[in-house]
Amino acid sequence: MKFYTPDPNSDIRLMKAYKDEVANVYVARESLKFHCHPVEKYVDKWPTNPPSFRKSAAEYLTNVRRVEITLLGAISESLGLETDYIEKKLGGHYVSLNYYGACEESNLELTYGVRAHTDPTIITILLQEEVPGLQALSEGKWMDVNPIPDTVVVHVGDLLQAISNHRFKSLVHQAMVNCEKERMSIASYCYPSSDAMIGPPEKLIDSDHPAVYKDFTFEEFSEQMWKVIAFDDARLNSFKCSAA
Numbered sequence: 690m691k692f693y694t695p696d697p698n699s700d701i702r703l704m705k706a707y708k709d710e711v712a713n714v715y716v717a718r719e720s721l722k723f724h725c726h727p728v729e730k731y732v733d734k735w736p737t738n739p740p741s742f743r744k745s746a747a748e749y750l751t752n753v754r755r756v757e758i759t760l761l762g763a764i765s766e767s768l769g770l771e772t773d774y775i776e777k778k779l780g781g782h783y784v785s786l787n788y789y790g791a792c793e794e795s796n797l798e799l800t801y802g803v804r805a806h807t808d809p810t811i812i813t814i815l816l817q818e819e820v821p822g823l824q825a826l827s828e829g830k831w832m833d834v835n836p837i838p839d840t841v842v843v844h845v846g847d848l849l850q851a852i853s854n855h856r857f858k859s860l861v862h863q864a865m866v867n868c869e870k871e872r873m874s875i876a877s878y879c880y881p882s883s884d885a886m887i888g889p890p891e892k893l894i895d896s897d898h899p900a901v902y903k904d905f906t907f908e909e910f911s912e913q914m915w916k917v918i919a920f921d922d923a924r925l926n927s928f929k930c931s932a933a
C-alpha cells in the first residue's frame with residue numbers, strides 16, 4: 690500500500706474502491722495511476738515488483754506515445770489542420786492501471802467498475818485484456834465494447850471536443866463488473882502542456898460552425914475541473930462562448 694496517498698498531485702497514486710454514499714453505489718475500480726512522460730523523468734517512482742514492471746511499462750508506454758502522435762496527426766489532418774497541430778500542444782501523459790475484482794452476485798446491481806464519464810483528455814488509449822466490461826453510450830443506448838485481441842480502444846476526450854469545435858464529441862463510457870472474473874485494463878491519458886491553448890482554431894470556425902468555446906489554457910481547465918465536480922463535458926461549460 691505504499692503508493693496510497695490522498696494527494697491528487699502525487700506522481701504516483703494508488704486509488705481504492707469506494708462506496709458513493711449519495712448515489713448509493715459501490716465503485717469497484719482499484720487503480721495505480723502515474724505520470725509517464727518523459728519515461729526517464731518518472732521511471733524511478735514506479736513499482737519494482739514484479740521486477741520486470743519498469744522495463745515492460747516503459748516499453749509499452751513509449752509505444753503508446755508513438756501511436757498517440759500518429760493518431761493525433763491523422764485527426765489533425767482530418768480536420769484540415771497541419772499534421773502536427775495537436776501534437777504541438779502535447780504535454781504530459783498519465784496512465785491508469787485498472788483492476789476490477791469479480792463481484793458477489795448479491796451486490797452486482799449496485800456495483801460499477803467505473804461510472805459513466807467522459808475523459809478530461811485529448812484522447813485516451815485503452816488496452817483491455819480478454820474480460821468484457823467496457824460500455825460506450827451511442828445514440829442514448831449503452832453498447833458493449835468487447836475486447837478484440839491485440840487491439841486498443843481510442844476514446845475522444847473533452848479537450849479534443851473543444852479543439853475540434855465539436856467535430857469530435859467526447860465519448861461517454863463506463864466499465865461494468867461481473868460475478869465470474871476479475872478484469873484489468875490500462876488507460877493512457879494524453880494531456881496538453883499546461884500553457885497550451887485549447888479552443889477552436891480559426892480554420893474550424895465559420896458561419897455554419899460558430900466557435901463553441903473561447904480560448905483557454907489547459908491550466909485553466911484543470912483548475913476548473915477541481916471546482917466543478919463533473920463526470921462529463923460539463924467541465925467545459927464555463928469556457929463556452931455563450932457562458933456568462
Ligand SMILES: O=C(O)CCC(=O)C(=O)O
Pocket residue numbers: 785787803808815817822823862863864873874876
Ligand atoms: O477499464 C475500462 O474499461 C475503462 C477505464 C476508464 O474509463 C478510464 O480509466 O478512464
Ligand SMILES: [Fe+2]
Pocket residue numbers: 806807808813862876
Ligand atoms: Fe474513462
